Amino acid sequence: MKIAVLSGKGGTGKTTVSASLAMSLPSCQYIDCDVEEPNGAIFLMPELEKPSPVKVLVPEVDMAKCDACGSCAKACQFNAIAVVKDNVLMFPEICHHCGACLIACPNEAIKEVERVIGVVESNKDDSFLHGKLDVGEPISIPIIQQLKRRIKTKGDVILDCSPGASCVVVQSIEDSDYCILVTEPTPFGLHDLKIAVQLVRKMGIPFGIVLNKASDDSRIIHEFCREEGIDLLMEIPFDQDIAEGYSRGILPVQNDRTWQEKFIKLYEKIERGAGK
Ligand code: SF4
Numbered sequence: 202m203k204i205a206v207l208s209g210k211g212g213t214g215k216t217t218v219s220a221s222l223a224m225s226l227p228s229c230q231y232i233d234c235d236v237e238e239p240n241g242a243i244f245l246m247p248e249l250e251k252p253s254p255v256k257v258l259v260p261e262v263d264m265a266k267c268d269a270c271g272s273c274a275k276a277c278q279f280n281a282i283a284v285v286k287d288n289v290l291m292f293p294e295i296c297h298h299c300g301a302c303l304i305a306c307p308n309e310a311i312k313e314v315e316r317v318i319g320v321v322e323s324n325k326d327d328s329f330l331h332g333k334l335d336v337g338e339p340i341s342i343p344i345i346q347q348l349k350r351r352i353k354t355k356g357d358v359i360l361d362c363s364p365g366a367s368c369v370v371v372q373s374i375e376d377s378d379y380c381i382l383v384t385e386p387t388p389f390g391l392h393d394l395k396i397a398v399q400l401v402r403k404m405g406i407p408f409g410i411v412l413n414k415a416s417d418d419s420r421i422i423h424e425f426c427r428e429e430g431i432d433l434l435m436e437i438p439f440d441q442d443i444a445e446g447y448s449r450g451i452l453p454v455q456n457d458r459t460w461q462e463k464f465i466k467l468y469e470k471i472e473r474g475a476g477k
């Protein structure tokens with residue numbers, strides 16, 4: 202199964218859930234798709250090999266062939282290329298690598314050149330993978346695509362996604378067999394959870410909710426699950442020991458067998474839910 206772990210809101214405990222699940226299963230592939238801030242490695246401590254750069258193709262203009270006709274700028278839907286007087290200005294950071302300007306140029310003045318936007322790192326057997334987007338780069342989808350190309354065809358895969366419900370999350374959860382939505386019992390948590398629920402419903406992926414930092418305020422999430430007919434798979438209490446362990450890079454499953462059993466039960470519920 203490919204299990205994607207996402208949350209509408211950052212800081213809800215998405216990595217706690219995905220790394221704990223990865224640690225509790227006898228074997229699986231863990232892929233950290235939160236490329237702006239991957240932190241699964243802090244808990245899973247893989248021995249990383251040499252990073253592989255992630256490259257994209259961006260246009261480069263040969264001014265000797267260019268007559269400043271402006272067709273490239275008109276073709277670009279992302280304003281990544283502009284023609285000002287007799288100059289062509291490129292903004293490679295916002296280029297979406299679609300190649301439209303290349304096709305539009307009547308003078309064959311544009312060629313594509315490689316540009317590095319980040320890296321993918323893995324351990325020896327690819328059971329751990331994460332991507333890192335370079336600082337200042339706004340487009341992370343090519344890194345997610347590179348990570349997903351290395352998904353193993355056998356065994357379970359856990360995809361730790363970025364927070365939110367943007368296109369990078371869509372790219373990460375696409376083709377998943379099941380989504381775990383991690384939330385917390387706050388009005389912000391519920392607000393962003395509703396957006397994440399809309400997304401997974403629209404994509405037709407079976408899903409359930411894990412409530413982290415469960416407390417006396419959990420009622421708002423319980424009511425939402427009941428009203429919407431959503432499975433509440435598991436609750437992790439708001440607990441000082443768990444929070445202190447997390448701040449030292451230790452998850453409850455590492456020193457408490459009962460938590461391991463709870464995560465195995467979570468996996469079994471997912472197995473049943475994925476077939477619905
Ligand atoms: S490749 Fe696409 S996005 Fe990039 S500059 Fe050309 S038209 Fe714009």
Ligand code: SF4
Pocket residue numbers: 262266267268269270271272273274284289305306307308309310311
């Ligand atoms: S379409 Fe080609 S020739 Fe026209 S401005 Fe752009 S690069 Fe220059």
